[in-house]
Each structure stands twice: as structure tokens, then as C-alpha cells.
Amino acid sequence: MAVVLGPNRYGKAETRVVRVTRDGEVHHIKDCNVGVSLSGDMREVHLSGDNSAVLPTDSQKNTVYAFAREHGIGQIEDFALLLAAHFVESQPTIHHARVEVEEYSWERRGPHSFARSGAEVRTCVVHHDRDGTSTVVSGLRDLVLLNTTGSEFHGFVRDRYTTLPPATDRVLATAVDARWRYASPDSRHFGKSYEEARRCLVEAFTGTHSLSLQQTLYAMGGHVLTTCPEICEVRLALPNKHHFLVDLTPFGLDNDNEVYHAADRPYGLIEGTVLDDRAPAAGPAWD
Missing domain, CATH: 3.10.270.10 (Urate Oxidase;)
Structure with missing residues (x-):
């Protein structure tokens, strides 16, 4: 019997990010939960503990926060596509990125006041490959x-x-x-x-x-x-x-x-x- 490494991925789960956009007296809010999963040339980290191909999950979390600041969060699908493409295109060892975003809805109660609107959650999952192909659900x-x-x-x-x-x-x-x-x-x-x-x-x-x-x-x-x-x-x-x-x-x-x-x-x-x-x-x- 031979023991071999099968499909694998790793990432940062449930990064909560709240982005406030201040438009004068009127503020806008995006409340999201972001999950990142990356896969690619990860053989040696599993077999020998060589981390040279690994982008730390802490870096993935920081990327979510930085992108929320630099790019804002509009439609969650666009934010997920942006993140997924970044991870694949910036890291040669990453061949595929999966980004999942949940958005929690808030109802406006004033220029800068909000009330959470029920349990309903908007979702999306984006996949991006090294060949540039993306799928969105x-x-x-x-x-x-x-x-x-x-x-x-x-x-x-x-x-x-x-x-x-x-x-x-x-x-x-x-x-x-x-x-x-x-x-x-x-x-x-x-x-x-x-x-x-x-x-x-x-x-x-x-x-x-x-x-x-x-x-x-x-x-x-x-x-x-x-x-x-x-x-x-x-x-x-x-x-x-x-x-x-x-x-x-x-x-x-x-x-x-x-x-x-x-x-x-x-x-x-x-x-x-x-x-x-x-x-x-x-x-x-x-x-």
C-alpha cells in the first residue's frame, strides 16, 4: 500500500469585516463575513513541513481588511472576485482561490444609525483559477x-x-x-x-x-x-x-x-x- 497526498486546501475562515463609508452626514455600512481557501503547489508543506509555498492565513485576513479600505465593499461578488484574483495572481504557488462572503443586512434608522434586519443573510462563493477563469454562485x-x-x-x-x-x-x-x-x-x-x-x-x-x-x-x-x-x-x-x-x-x-x-x-x-x-x-x- 502506498500513502499519497490527496486534494487539499487551506485558508482563513470567518474574517468579520465592517466597512463604514462616510458621505458627509450620511454613513453607509457593509457588514460581511469572509472565508478564503487556497490550493496549489502545497505538497512539501504536508510531506516535509517546508512552508516556503505557504501564504500565512494571517496574511489572508489582513488582505481582506486592506482591500476593504482600499477598494471598499460594493456588491459582495465583486469583492470576492477581487480577493480571489489577487491571491492567485500574486502568489506563484497558489493555483486556485475560493472566496466565500456572507453579508448581514442593516436597515437605516437615521443618517448614521442602523438596526439589524432579521436573520436573512446574502451569500456568494467565488472560484478563480490560474488560467483566469472565474465562477460565481x-x-x-x-x-x-x-x-x-x-x-x-x-x-x-x-x-x-x-x-x-x-x-x-x-x-x-x-x-x-x-x-x-x-x-x-x-x-x-x-x-x-x-x-x-x-x-x-x-x-x-x-x-x-x-x-x-x-x-x-x-x-x-x-x-x-x-x-x-x-x-x-x-x-x-x-x-x-x-x-x-x-x-x-x-x-x-x-x-x-x-x-x-x-x-x-x-x-x-x-x-x-x-x-x-x-x-x-x-x-x-x-x-
Whole structure:
């Protein structure tokens, strides 16, 4: 048996950076979490401890802060592309860079006052290779949506362990984790595409009479693709945030779909991909 080194990468995870832009009395804020992963000619550092090919992770962290100062942070995809290209092009031993950015949203409450706006997070992952090729996957997570009616679930397989009754009117709730891939990354699209894709996800969820969460997932991804031609693939993970009717008969009360118990676990998890069948191959984009 021979022991060999397999695929590997290293980097700096979760560098929190807050960039304040002061435009006179009015300030603007970008609150981000940045992860960097680099790979390339790293054989000797693993086999012999020779660090001559290694750009320290502390240097990667400092680069994030320096670039936030020198270049600002506009669309997070542009910031990630800038960082990824820098690491590959400035270090001969680095052949591939992966940069992930999460952005936390703040709502303006005055010229220089803000309030954190919920749990929803905007995301992106950028890959950049030495040949200059870049891929961009944008997305969001923890977009919480709920329909109090317009959802059914029946006609499913029943076996000896099935106790779930069929439902013709149920609450449907989820916390959307959505990612979408661009056919050809273009910085002109990122901001508008994010707003349009988010709008489409919400519209399709609220506007679909659902016979299953899988059907709703397909409608959400399809609406994004038909509205945003620059996007060629959408991946969705939709936890089914179950709401169970409470039995109030012990108290002499009926419950006509009015009082529910919101269960946090266990939950169904529905995942799927919706894509343009003409889409170019994804490569490492989703990694």
C-alpha cells in the first residue's frame, strides 16, 4: 500500500469585516463575513513541513481588511472576485482561490444609525483559477416564508410505520437556502440579479398552490430562471417548518385550523436543483 497526498486546501475562515463609508452626514455600512481557501503547489508543506509555498492565513485576513479600505465593499461578488484574483495572481504557488462572503443586512434608522434586519443573510462563493477563469454562485439563506393556507399533502406512500394523516389545508413554512450560478459572471448583474432572484423566490412561494414542498421548490427555481436569463442554475434547500394543529378537545374547544404548535425538529428537508438544460458545466462552482 502506498500513502499519497490527496486534494487539499487551506485558508482563513470567518474574517468579520465592517466597512463604514462616510458621505458627509450620511454613513453607509457593509457588514460581511469572509472565508478564503487556497490550493496549489502545497505538497512539501504536508510531506516535509517546508512552508516556503505557504501564504500565512494571517496574511489572508489582513488582505481582506486592506482591500476593504482600499477598494471598499460594493456588491459582495465583486469583492470576492477581487480577493480571489489577487491571491492567485500574486502568489506563484497558489493555483486556485475560493472566496466565500456572507453579508448581514442593516436597515437605516437615521443618517448614521442602523438596526439589524432579521436573520436573512446574502451569500456568494467565488472560484478563480490560474488560467483566469472565474465562477460565481450567489444566494441567500434564512429567508423565512409562510403560507397559512393554499398547501396540501396527500396521496403519498403509506407503509406500516405511516401515521401522518393526509392534509388538504395546512400551514406551509420554510427557511429558504437558495444559491444560483451565473452562466457568465458579469459585475453589472450582481446587485440587480440578487434583488430579482429574491423577489422571484418569494413570489413563487406565495403564489403557488402547493401539493408538496417539492412542487413549490421547482416553481421557485423555475421562476428565477425564466426571469433572470443571466442565471443558469438554482439550488434550493427548503426545511419544512412543521406546524401541527393542537388538540383542544380535552378543553371542550374545537380547532378549525386556528391554533398550531410550531415544531423546530425533527423536520423534513427538501433539496433540489432547477437548471437551464443549455447551462455550461458547473465545475467546482458549488464546492
